Amino acid sequence: xxHLTEIRWHGRxxxxxKTAALLLADVAFQAGxxxxxxxxxxxxRMGAPITAYDRISDSEIRVHSNIYEPDFVAxxxxxxxxxxxxxxxxxxxxxxxxxxxxxxxxxxxLLNGYEGKVYLINAYEVSMAALGKYxxxxxxxxxxxxxxxxxxxxxxxxxxxxxxxxxxxxxxxVLDGNLKALKLALEQVVCVK
Amino acid sequence: MAIKTRMxxxxxxxxxxxxxxxxxxxxxxxxxxxxxPQFVASMIANGEIDTEFxxxxxxxxxxxxxxxxxxxxxxxxxxxxxCGLALMWEVLYVAASSRLPIVMALVNRGLTGPLNINAxxxxxxxxxxxxxxxIYAENNxxxxxxxxxxxxxxxxxxxxxxVMICQDGFITSHAVENITLWEDEPIxxxxxxxxxxxxxxxxxxxxxxxxxxxxxxxxxAKKAQAEAMxxxxxxxxxxxxxFEEVTGQKYGFFEEYKLEDAEYAVVxxxxxxxxxxxxxxxxxxxxxxxxxxxxxxxxPFPGEEMAKALKHCKAIAIMDRSESYSGNGGPxxxxxxxxxxxxxxxxxxxxxxxxLSGRDVRVNDMEEVFGWLAEMAxxxxxxxxxxxxxxxxx
Numbered sequence: 001x002x003h004l005t006e007i008r009w010h011g012r013x014x015x016x017x018k019t020a021a022l023l024l025a026d027v028a029f030q031a032g033x034x035x036x037x038x039x040x041x042x043x044x045r046m047g048a049p050i051t052a053y054d055r056i057s058d059s060e061i062r063v064h065s066n067i068y069e070p071d072f073v074a075x076x077x078x079x080x081x082x083x084x085x086x087x088x089x090x091x092x093x094x095x096x097x098x099x100x101x102x103x104x105x106x107x108x109x110l111l112n113g114y115e116g117k118v119y120l121i122n123a124y125e126v127s128m129a130a131l132g133k134y135x136x137x138x139x140x141x142x143x144x145x146x147x148x149x150x151x152x153x154x155x156x157x158x159x160x161x162x163x164x165x166x167x168x169x170x171x172x173x174v175l176d177g178n179l180k181a182l183k184l185a186l187e188q189v190v191c192v193k
Numbered sequence: 194m195a196i197k198t199r200m201x202x203x204x205x206x207x208x209x210x211x212x213x214x215x216x217x218x219x220x221x222x223x224x225x226x227x228x229x230p231q232f233v234a235s236m237i238a239n240g241e242i243d244t245e246f247x248x249x250x251x252x253x254x255x256x257x258x259x260x261x262x263x264x265x266x267x268x269x270x271x272x273x274x275x276c277g278l279a280l281m282w283e284v285l286y287v288a289a290s291s292r293l294p295i296v297m298a299l300v301n302r303g304l305t306g307p308l309n310i311n312a313x314x315x316x317x318x319x320x321x322x323x324x325x326x327x328i329y330a331e332n333n334x335x336x337x338x339x340x341x342x343x344x345x346x347x348x349x350x351x352x353x354x355x356v357m358i359c360q361d362g363f364i365t366s367h368a369v370e371n372i373t374l375w376e377d378e379p380i381x382x383x384x385x386x387x388x389x390x391x392x393x394x395x396x397x398x399x400x401x402x403x404x405x406x407x408x409x410x411x412x413x414a415k416k417a418q419a420e421a422m423x424x425x426x427x428x429x430x431x432x433x434x435x436f437e438e439v440t441g442q443k444y445g446f447f448e449e450y451k452l453e454d455a456e457y458a459v460v461x462x463x464x465x466x467x468x469x470x471x472x473x474x475x476x477x478x479x480x481x482x483x484x485x486x487x488x489x490x491x492x493p494f495p496g497e498e499m500a501k502a503l504k505h506c507k508a509i510a511i512m513d514r515s516e517s518y519s520g521n522g523g524p525x526x527x528x529x530x531x532x533x534x535x536x537x538x539x540x541x542x543x544x545x546x547x548x549l550s551g552r553d554v555r556v557n558d559m560e561e562v563f564g565w566l567a568e569m570a571x572x573x574x575x576x577x578x579x580x581x582x583x584x585x586x587x
Binding site for chain 2 (some may be wrong): 021026035036038041061064066
């Protein structure tokens, strides 16, 4: 495990990239880490590209700047690959995680020759199978925890169950669906390079 | 007992408000402070506090209603940002000169224009001469702790002045970070109940708040107000000491980070100080004697104390996140340079403009500033004007 892990999220307004970043900070805190989860604010609106960040560390985090050389990047919407340089500054020994229904053959040429690992997940399929609705952030969160190794998987699932139980106390069916989405995502995320 | 958790700067202020349970909070929403009245309204709806929330139609009305509540004898607070503070302008002066111990959560955001919503100190710095005490924070922990101390300072019989508790918009207000919260009971005991001596709703005592004063008396009132601001210095230190006894957290006018033997010092306000500390540590590891003075209290201005703490330095960079358009630098630059002159500090000094409209500042940006200082000390660099850090080249 790295001393400090820095993660950058790319999404479109309304898709939950900011929520995923804050959830990751939250669950990493539960696992005993020092955390920083923050969105980059601008004139955002539904559908516009947005960026959010996570710092997860074993010691106090004092720096207050955006992340330019992330260890990991998560792309919640693959249409961003055409308009945003998502691999900018991404470390070679890190990885990029992309939510897509497309194949590796279609996605890899869009990554500006990024030399590190590439992971794909079909969060649409996972979310529809588990929840019957499209909420990409839960599967993306699970997949990011798995590839970044910021905490143990059993720890992640335990903490998520506790916080989801609290959040959906009156909606047990949503709780089960979310837990299913997390587990499916952990199984289905694939390394294609 | 302390509670270790994580939350944003806005949530931290809301938690402080929950523990204080003030009597009245009039507020009008404006980014990035909107969440604060939103959280408070939820806490009231959930029955967690019994504060009277007054939704108003503008910030001018928000400050007017806060003033009215405070004059009536209530513990009154509000929250705002940027143009919201600007719309309060007229009433800010009335609140301070009426000696009302109001506490405001200010989430710093630049004044327009160009229109922008991000962190800058032009809102509070514009109000620096309005007679409000101003206390700034580096992170969510500090803004929480500062807010808990604010009423004690404002309501002290030697002070009777409003207090602005400032934090950087989005950078700390919307970032979720680790924080230590204090147990309700010792905090409620520390903050105490508000027992005003004179107030409008007091039976058997007639008084007027904010009447006309003729020239023969007006100047004396202003001098009395200025003296209260000077007396606030000791009260701020006393309250901080008591807060330390309750929580273990140390606060003063400013924080000295590796400054004692520093040859090159940066002076700054707010969230950039965390970034500057990382730069100091990196440079120290390379043998460079770098240090930081983080300003916590800007009003009253601890100029003499800061100048003494910086006296041994070879070169000093004073960082401003607010343009004065004076052609002569920013407010911290101008005031601290003046204080350094009075203290006969002979260090090379440069005023640096940074972070306007949320322009990001990285650790290597701060290393660059320290690099300038080393060159200035060796006579290899001079600035004809105050430089802008990280300015886009034409």
